[in-house]
Amino acid sequence: QTVVIQEPSLTVSPGGTVTLTCAFSTGAVTTGSFPQWFQQKFGQTPRALIYATNGRHPGTPARFSGSLLGGKAALTLSSVQPEDEGDYYCLLYSGSVQVFGGGTRLTVL
């Protein structure tokens, strides 16, 4: 079964920049994987941020950007704010089904 891998945790300083990545256990992520990114703050429903690699949903701040980086999907947060702290999940399309990554806990400190 397809496994999607994310960094378990990352820490960034307020105002800094951080990149989260999302990879298949085997094979490269491509635009055909239609990478999506979601943010989940503690106790809340997940919120869709990015779709189809780099499309921003309405309401997603411009400091969130999606890309492909070295065979992985990437989510870059620039000018990080304290409210960006939370869990981030990627979702990849593979073989007509969707697979979530294990999530990255982002700490702003």
Place this chain on the structure above:
Amino acid sequence: QITLRESGPTLVKPTQTLTLTCGFSVSDIGQAVDWIRQPPGKALEWLGVIHWDDDKRYNPSLKTRLTLTRDTSKNQVVLTMTEMDPVDTATYYCALGPNFQYWGQGTPVVVSS
């Protein structure tokens, strides 16, 4: 604004069948509805999707237990999962749109005898 709401039992016994409903505020949405779950303290897991044309896809690990159906007259999608086990304890979400744009609040389900 499109809203979704999951409903169903909060407690089921092992081996029982779970039935959850996802109701949405608009008719003829013409979009896919996905189901996702999240065990306490763990990651999101995609369960399956039902498209507007009734095409369905399921998580391979749950395919034999999971069924999604659509009731367009009631603006709802129904998830049925058989042979429930304590490891299925989770918050279950439905999401609407080709890119999971809209989510319900989630409904907690505990599997316990």
